[in-house]
Amino acid sequence: MEFRSGSGRRVEELGTVEYLNQSPSKQPTMIVSAMKLKSLFVLLILSGRCFAIEPATLDRPLLKVLQDKCSACHADGESEGDFSLDSIQGQDPAKRNEQLARVFHVLVTAQMPPLDEPPLTDVQSSQLLGVLQGQLAESGLIQQWQRKQLFPEHGNSVDHQALFGRQATQVAWSPSRLWKKSPHLFDSLANRGMGFRPGRYGERSSQLSKLKQPFTMEEKAGIRDFAAIALADSATLETMLRNAEALVDKHLADAMHQRRVKLEGPIPEDQLPKDKNGKPIQTRFNQTPEAFAAIVLADAATTDQVNEAIATMFRLVIEREPDAQELEKYRQLMGRCAKQANHAEALRMMLVAIAVSPPAVYRMELGQGPLDEHGRQMMSPADLAFAIAYALTDQKPDEQLLHAAASGQLTTREDVIAQVTRIWDDVDIEKPRILRFFHEFFGYNAAPGVFKDASRFGKDYRKVPESLVQDADTLVLHIVREDKDVLAQLLTTEKYFVAHSGDNAEERHRHDALQKFYDYYKDKPWRDFPYQVPKEHMTYVRSIDRMFTHANGNVTKRWMNYLEQCDQAGLSHMPMQNGRDYITAYNLSDQSFSFPVEQPFVLNPEQRVGILMHPAWLIAHSLNLDNDPIRRGKWIRERLLAGTVPELPITVDASIPEDHEKTLRERLTVTQTQECWRCHVKMNPLGMPFELYDDFGRHRKLENLMAKGKSKPVDSSGRLAGSGEVTLDGPVQDPIQLVKLLAQSTRVRQSFVRHAFRYWMGRNEMLSDAATLQAADRAYVESEGSFRAMVITLLSSDSFLYRKRMD
């Protein structure tokens, strides 16, 4: 389905099928062809019961529309984009419907008519779509098409120019919806202990070790947490049920134990767990929450007690108070259970029910209050509070947000802006969702998941990708904090972080501490230290810094060997006692690298700039044994150029031929055959420049061939096409030139906005979101590239605030 484009014309000078939006205009030949008109008419009414529309429905003006708008390029021998209305005639109904579905697709995503042709009027467009929808209704193709558009892979199918190229006229909204909670929300809930003491470093409470992630997501690259496609099914429920029982049993254990002892006397010894020597262990339990214990121990319950138990459970797993209706129904459930078992067991089952109830699984974003003139409702203040909190954090709404919602201060766009701004600017509020956006957008965090034949790295590879991802994270967060020209900076910055926390004061402190450590030991016999370092030394080094608390003999030797080496070579030391070899990926060596305490620093702009040349990104977009120029090109085409690449046809064997005497570029010439190149032209010329690095991200001049000992010079040339600006398109010598061109492109910037929209709205953009997207883009431009301004605009847009039922 590739007759997208501004003009729909091929640029033959590429020798390929590349489409540009700004083509030299070829005036449409507006020749009325009675025959073409007839053929379209015939095909629309032909296929019997499939076509419910009477011929009369296609009235004259509408027929004229089709004739005027389509036939010049798509009939009478013309078949732009490999599509011709003529070709539909005479096909079997199934094929014909497929072709009609293509017409539907390009109309509904505003890819046609092309921008340099006069557009359809709203009336024409909706009439034509109505007819097509009628024709295709029973074939299921429309429903299939609609379903596909919900998936992240199809985000770019809405034409870019239709979103940004014209004045937005429609109002924006999101569908009233349920949104399955994310894996991160579950983790965060578990990390906060759910009534138990949370882990010391923010990890899951040890009491909750039996809880398992119920909200798993497909491990695929890209922005994926979409409300429409995330479903809770049997797998979710089975895990939810197990979790619920484990959680409830942990909470009830103490009270249940007391109850059993009260009724049956002490537990028989053979039923107690034993230690290694066979001695029985008396298990200690966490205290049962009072609201639960009261019922378990009394084996009876008043209405108030049950209400309090329900509310306590709601606070633990749903993180809000139950409403009157909820109290009522869970009281009923408890009553029903209490008829069959004792109150303790009835309570247990009722608590389990709350933990698996729909609000424990889904965020409810249904809208509330009267419909406005566009059929929309604003989200309720309570739902908005959660939506805002979940947009930036993995926590429930904080006190201020809840207060705002409860006191009528979360009812206008300005209210929302105030809250989002407050949270964004409060450095004490953790906002993991921001970095996660960049993970999902750039995908560099996937580097540790790419299995490598580590021997080729030449150094211990075990923690290398993790360290590189950490460096990339530090860089991204730094640029986001600076908040100037964020995207261009991300793409083209010459400055990197290497083995640095991003906090210069902290690094200075650590650096000085290590220097003191070295100065103290350098004249002492540290080489002969036993595992237990003599106490007088330990007392001193511990006074330097906490980092030396566990500096035993081995640790001391590791540090001192390295610090001594730095001292002798006149190098500033890195703050790593081991694993320093990972910097090989930047073409650095710990034998010669002098660690800049102040970072970011200019690394080597001749060799690499920006995130796409960061080894973490390069590894994440590589294969086990080689680079992956095709995927890199696809990434740029889709994420930066808002373009589409068709899925790999199932008939194609996509393996790269092995040839021990050829470079990867040479081996990939197999993709240049006519049938392959149609798609590969969209990827290869964008991905090939990154051949300047090996698949560990190391800059290179020679590419080692599979034939041992042989190599060839690297060719890093490529071509930018489809940037939307003729001044930018053209051949490039290397990836540095490529990304610098990309960073200047309006389309690239807008593509970035589109992806941020998807991430924060949890769905693909629709044509009706044009106003939101344009406003976000404008906010970004007017604030000189502030990511903050862009996101605040998104989070206070109609797309975020309003809901519309899609019945």
Place this chain on the structure above:
Amino acid sequence: MNPTRRQLFKSAALGSGSLLLQPMLGRLQADANGVDRTQTPQRFVFVVKSSGIIPQSLVPSGLQGKVDAQDGLINESLAGHALPATLKPLESLKDQLAIVQGLSGKMCRPGHSSWFGALGVYKTGGEHHSGSILRATADAELAKLFPSPFNHVGLALRGKVMGKETEGTLYPGITALGAGRELPFQASPEIAYQQLFGSAVAGDQVAQSRYQLKSNLLDFMVDDIRQLNRALPSTEREKMGHYLNAFEELQVRRQRLASIEAKIRQSVPEFSDRFLSKQPIIRQQSHVDLTAAALISGITNVVTLRLDNISTTYGDLGLSERTVHGIGHRESCNGKTPEQARDIIRLHHMKLLADLALQLKAVPEGDGTLLDNTSIIYLSDSGNEHHGNLSQWPYLVLGGNGGRLNIAGRYIHYPEYGQAGHRTIGNWWTTWLNAFGHPIKHYGNMDLDLQKNGVPQEGPLAELIV
């Protein structure tokens, strides 16, 4: 939403080609039809021990010479050869025993455990964590081919390879139902008893009452979601329908269990205090008995049994001074050398395997016995050693394998790593999947070193398939 939602789903799929509904429908279809009894289902028991299986310990002395002078594939009948001393409990079952050696698994994580890699053929996890889950492991893939009320049962003595937990639901990190979805294992025999057989027999009183109460919970949730659905837009109703359906599936499972109540009652051992015991070897025996009963009653066709982990102490076998970890690290124990200690544990494991096999062999099925249609596969998640380097991955297979593999009664030894004709555990699990109806081209990740050296790795071990 109404009680005929099942039909609704069917018609929805036919009409709109609803992509999201397809997997669900497949499962519903299987549920609706019940297990296909026209074809005898194949049963599988995966018995996963910790601390490796030393390849040498499985070689019958009569074949030692051939192994020492190996040149190509060894595929010999066990008939004329006495089994090694620690395998003696299997002597009477020798015609249904296969010893398979020489396959490598270097695409997996070496060390104390290769976690999901052992049955999933890829590298994952670290010393203490089981890592990410790429795909359904081979045991789970086989379970999908032979659906049953409890599609896949996991029983474990302990949790993660070094974990200390011994009660309730545990996640040892060895079996996955799909990407990101781990199979939960039950450690407590009394809970497993109630979960598996509670529909038909009374075990522990508390557990029994819970089984009954859960019906209330399911009914309540089904009503509750239906009510909620009335307030939802139609698009979201379908989404919530999936969650509703999940509750309904549990109700259906209960009904199906009720329908085979008599059979379950016949097959299940009487509940007794031994199911409450905390002693490792009594619990192992309980797990074996529960496994046999589960297979015989037809409530499941696949069980994965996590037999022990390296924190286990076999005090009742006279090895109270060291855990399996200590013995694995070559510490002597109660006056025994580590080799002797390993032999004692292996002998105990073989007794358990023999006991399980004999329980299945006692059940007639078709012209033979249930054991004929069973494969009990004994392996370690750390391959060939306590810290397996995975250049070899030994397997014992007990049972007739439904006649689909020609391995019963054979000693099979593939050429070693680096030799011509060498094969991997990827080929091994591909063989199983192909033999039992999943014609996958290759299961698992490739060994990159072999790949770099141009060693072909894809496909099943065709010589083992009938």
